[in-house]
Amino acid sequence: xxxxxxxxxxxxxxxxxxxxxxxxxxxxxxxxxxxxxxxxxxxxxxxxxxxxxxxxxxxxxxxxxxxxxxxxxxxxxxxxxxxxxxxxxxxxxxxxxxxxxxxxxxxxxxxxxxxxxxxxxxxxxxxxxxxxxxxxxxxxxxxxxxxxxxxxxxxxxxx
Amino acid sequence: xxxxxxxxxxxxxxxxxxxxxxxxxxxxxxxxxxxxxxxxxxxxxxxxxxxxxxxxxxxxxxxxxxxxxxxxxxxxxxxxxxxxxxxxxxxxxxxxxxxxxxxxxxxxxxxxxxxxxxxxxxxxxxxxxxxxxxxxxxxxxxxxxxxxxxxxxxxxxxxxxxxxxxxxxxxxxxxxxxxxxxxxxxxxxxxxxxxxxxxxxxxxxxxxxxxxxxxxxx
Numbered sequence: 347x348x349x350x351x352x353x354x355x356x357x358x359x360x361x362x363x364x365x366x367x368x369x370x371x372x373x374x375x376x377x378x379x380x381x382x383x384x385x386x387x388x389x390x391x392x393x394x395x396x397x398x399x400x401x402x403x404x405x406x407x408x409x410x411x412x413x414x415x416x417x418x419x420x421x422x423x424x425x426x427x428x429x430x431x432x433x434x435x436x437x438x439x440x441x442x443x444x445x446x447x448x449x450x451x452x453x454x455x456x457x458x459x460x461x462x463x464x465x466x467x468x469x470x471x472x473x474x475x476x477x478x479x480x481x482x483x484x485x486x487x488x489x490x491x492x493x494x495x496x497x498x499x500x501x502x503x504x505x
Numbered sequence: 506x507x508x509x510x511x512x513x514x515x516x517x518x519x520x521x522x523x524x525x526x527x528x529x530x531x532x533x534x535x536x537x538x539x540x541x542x543x544x545x546x547x548x549x550x551x552x553x554x555x556x557x558x559x560x561x562x563x564x565x566x567x568x569x570x571x572x573x574x575x576x577x578x579x580x581x582x583x584x585x586x587x588x589x590x591x592x593x594x595x596x597x598x599x600x601x602x603x604x605x606x607x608x609x610x611x612x613x614x615x616x617x618x619x620x621x622x623x624x625x626x627x628x629x630x631x632x633x634x635x636x637x638x639x640x641x642x643x644x645x646x647x648x649x650x651x652x653x654x655x656x657x658x659x660x661x662x663x664x665x666x667x668x669x670x671x672x673x674x675x676x677x678x679x680x681x682x683x684x685x686x687x688x689x690x691x692x693x694x695x696x697x698x699x700x701x702x703x704x705x706x707x708x709x710x711x712x713x714x715x716x717x718x719x720x721x722x723x
Contacts, residue, residue: 367518374522378529386533393540404547407592411555416570445591460548461591463555465563 392455395434399456402430403449406440406475407460410447410494413483414468420487424502427481440475442496468492546723550616552592553721556600557618559589560717568625572712573602575626581608593721601718613722623712631706636661636696646709649688653703654681660699666692 406427413425429440438451449458462471469491475481480499485492560578561571565585568574586608587594597611602624634642638661644651655661655678664672664684671684677699686692688710696703 363514366515370515370518370522374525378526382529386536390536390540394543397543397545401547404551408551408554411558460551461594463559463590463592465559 391434392453395451395453395456396458398430398433399438399449399451399458402433403440403447403458403460407447407462410471410483410496411463413485414464414492414494415485417467421485421492422487423483423485425483425485426499427475427483429475429477429481431477433477437477439477440496442471442473445471464494466491468494470494473497546615548592549596549721549723550618552590552596552598553616553618553719556586556590556593556598556721557620557717557719560600560719561620561622563589565589568710571620572623572625572710573715573717575624578602578607578624583610597722599718599720601720603715611722613720615720615722617718617720619719620717622715622717624715625710625712627708628711629706629708631704633702633704635700635702637700638697640696642694642696642705644686644692644694644705644707644709646707646711647688647691648707648709649685650708651684651686651692651694652681652706653684653694654706655679656702656704659701659703661696661701661703662698663696665695665697668695 406429409425409427413423415421415423432438433451433456434453436452438449438456441448441450445464446459446461449456451457464471469488471494473484473494473496475496475498482497482499482502484495484497484502486495487493560566561573566574566577566589581600586598586600597613598608599606599610599613600608602622630645636642653664653672657679659679660677662673662675662677663670664678664682666684666686667690671686672678672682678701694705
């Protein structure tokens with residue numbers, strides 16, 4: 347009995363086996379990645395972005411409140427404010443609306459606001475920040491009270 | 506027999522994938538737990554902090570920094586709180602001084618901020634004395650406001666507080682005067698130049714230590 351060249355399909359077994367394994371693993375990785383990035387990961391990023399946004403706005407509000415000096419005249423103070431560079435991977439802005447700091451972020455999941463508790467001698471609050479800026483709070487004295495402004499270091503000429 | 510053996514390692518692959526799925530699921534469960542643990546409300550703590558901070562520093566509620574005005578603080582209202590600390594508006598809040606609850610809206614169980622403060626009460630002390638030339642009179646408690654009333658017929662020309670002349674009239678002081686000594690030292694009044702019947706009314710601050718406790722919820 348000659349062993350060579352007998353018609354037999356067993357030679358393909360390892361090849362088909364490996365191909366099957368490969369296919370199954372690729373399919374598995376694909377399904378897992380889709381499941382994670384299609385559902386869990388964006389949801390987590392939203393939740394974490396929301397939390398970070400809340401904390402960032404609260405920290406900024408406290409910084410603005412602390413920047414207001416005691417009752418003095420002829421005052422001009424500049425306090426720097428540390429903001430997270432980005433939230434949920436994107437830059438954002440902070441604006442003032444009616445004595446409320448409002449976080450302005452491209453993602454609707456990140457939304458935070460904080461009302462400012464300021465003494466009566468503060469007359470007005472305005473200005474805006476971008477997270478990419480070197481942000482500061484500028485407090486100046488006006489005829490009818492203190493003026494609080496959200497500004498950047500560049501606007502003040504590197505003061 | 507050989508046909509059954511053909512894809513035997515697919516079985517081990519299935520086991521491996523099952524293990525991977527379990528690991529991934531476990532990871533998601535842990536991540537969920539971590540997220541739930543990190544879910545705090547910083548706004549709540551900030552509101553409590555802002556109320557406490559404004560109460561002890563606003564001119565409306567204090568005598569000076571960190572010294573609460575006992576009378577004002579005893580009747581806090583919704584409007585006062587909302588005006589002092591806008592972050593606490595529309596939240597349930599409780600303000601306690603020591604064991605006493607000064608203000609309560611709702612039943613908050615959230616963030617609590619405590620501050621040690623002084624509570625001041627302005628008391629009035631009146632006395633009347635007949636003084637002669639060169640008489641000294643020491644006020645028993647420190648005060649920043651003394652009202653002197655000289656009866657008619659007074660011949661006192663000069664009043665000194667701790668050596669410093671605060672009132673002088675060579676024709677004799679008569680009528681009512683307010684002097685403002687330093688509240689950092691005990692004031693000794695000295696009358697010179699004659700005699701008089703003087704009514705002395707001082708308003709010393711009586712301060713007590715207390716703990717201001719602010720609890721805020723959503």
